[in-house]
Amino acid sequence: MLDSNIEDLTKKIITEFSKTIEMFGLTTLEARLFVYLYLEERPLTLDEMSEAMGKSKTSMSTSIRSLSDFNLVTRVWKKGVRKDLYEANEQIYKTIMNSFSGKWIDAANHQKDSLYDIRKQFKNENITSPTLNNRLNNIIEFHQHLEKAMREIKQD
Amino acid sequence: MLDSNIEDLTKKIITEFSKTIEMFGLTTLEARLFVYLYLEERPLTLDEMSEAMGKSKTSMSTSIRSLSDFNLVTRVWKKGVRKDLYEANEQIYKTIMNSFSGKWIDAANHQKDSLYDIRKQFKNENITSPTLNNRLNNIIEFHQHLEKAMREIKQD
DNA sequence: TTAATCGTACAGTTTATTCTGTATGAAGTT
DNA sequence: AACTTCATACAGAATAAACTGTACGATTAA
Numbered sequence: 001m002l003d004s005n006i007e008d009l010t011k012k013i014i015t016e017f018s019k020t021i022e023m024f025g026l027t028t029l030e031a032r033l034f035v036y037l038y039l040e041e042r043p044l045t046l047d048e049m050s051e052a053m054g055k056s057k058t059s060m061s062t063s064i065r066s067l068s069d070f071n072l073v074t075r076v077w078k079k080g081v082r083k084d085l086y087e088a089n090e091q092i093y094k095t096i097m098n099s100f101s102g103k104w105i106d107a108a109n110h111q112k113d114s115l116y117d118i119r120k121q122f123k124n125e126n127i128t129s130p131t132l133n134n135r136l137n138n139i140i141e142f143h144q145h146l147e148k149a150m151r152e153i154k155q156d
Numbered sequence: 157m158l159d160s161n162i163e164d165l166t167k168k169i170i171t172e173f174s175k176t177i178e179m180f181g182l183t184t185l186e187a188r189l190f191v192y193l194y195l196e197e198r199p200l201t202l203d204e205m206s207e208a209m210g211k212s213k214t215s216m217s218t219s220i221r222s223l224s225d226f227n228l229v230t231r232v233w234k235k236g237v238r239k240d241l242y243e244a245n246e247q248i249y250k251t252i253m254n255s256f257s258g259k260w261i262d263a264a265n266h267q268k269d270s271l272y273d274i275r276k277q278f279k280n281e282n283i284t285s286p287t288l289n290n291r292l293n294n295i296i297e298f299h300q301h302l303e304k305a306m307r308e309i310k311q312d
Numbered sequence: 313t314t315a316a317t318c319g320t321a322c323a324g325t326t327t328a329t330t331c332t333g334t335a336t337g338a339a340g341t342t
Numbered sequence: 343a344a345c346t347t348c349a350t351a352c353a354g355a356a357t358a359a360a361c362t363g364t365a366c367g368a369t370t371a372a
Contacts, residue, residue: 039288059361082318153306214350318369
C-alpha cells in the first residue's frame, strides 16, 4: 500500500519533471529516463532501465549515450557486476544549465563567424546594398547579444 | 551581375541566420521565411513568399501564423492591395528573446505548480520516503532557479 | 577453448511531423 | 447577384524521427 503510493508519486514526478527536461532538447524517452535515474538514486543497468521504461534495451543504450553527452549521467563501476551501471549526476541545475548555455554559446559563436565571412565577402566584392549590409550588421549584433545572454546564465 | 551577387549573399545570410532562429523552436521553413522577410524590409504577400521559398501557399499561411504567434511578423495594410501583407518586426533580438524567455518562464511556473501539488499530496498521504521527498524539493528548486535565469535574459 | 553474456551497429518498422493539393467560406469586384 | 480572388481547413502524401529485433564483436566465465 505504501509502496504503491511511492511508485505512484514517482510516476507523477517523472511525468512532470521530464516535461521540463524535454525543453532542453532531449527526447521524451531521454528525459523520462534521466528523471527516473535521478529519483532512484542508485546505479542501474540497461536491463533494469529497459524494464522500468518499458522500452527496448537498444533504446536504453542510445538514450544513455545521449544523456552522457549532455553530462547528465555517469557510468559507475561496481565490484562483481559485469553489466554497465549508470547513475544520474547530482547538481542537476548546474549541469543542465551549463550544457544548455554551452550549446547556445558554441552555436552563436560558430554562426557569428560564418556571418563575419559573409560580411567580408560582401566588402570584397564591393556590393552596394546599404540596407542589406545594415541588416547583416544587425544580425551579427544579434549573435553577440545572444552569446552574452547565454554566458549570463552559465553556472560555473 | 550585381544583383546576382546580392541575391547570392541574401541566400547565404538566410542559410546562416535561419540556423540560429531554428534553435528557438521554429521549423526550418519558418526560420527561413522569417529571415527572408527580415532582409527584404518590405511587406510581402503569401504568393510572393511562396514563390521565394519554393513552397506552397498553404505552407506560407501556416508558417506566417506561427511567426505571428512568436511575434516575429506583423500584418500590414496597404491602400489598394487586397492581399494580406506581412513584414518582419524590427528589434529582432528583443522580440525573440522575450518570446523565448517568456515561454520558458511560463513553462517553469506551470511545472512548478504541478510539483507543488505533488508535494502536497506527498504530505497529505504521509508517505515516508525522505530521499524521494528530498529529490522533489530539489526539483522544485530547479524550477525556481530556471525561472530566475530566464527572467534575467528577458529584455523588457 | 568453448560457451555465455554484454553493449551496440544496423536494417527495417512504426509513429510523428511537414508539406501539398483540393475544397470552401469570406470578402472584394463588376 | 454573379464572378473573382483571397486565406485557410482538411485529408492525404512525402519526409523525418523514434523505436525494435537481429546479429555480431568484445569480454567474462567455465
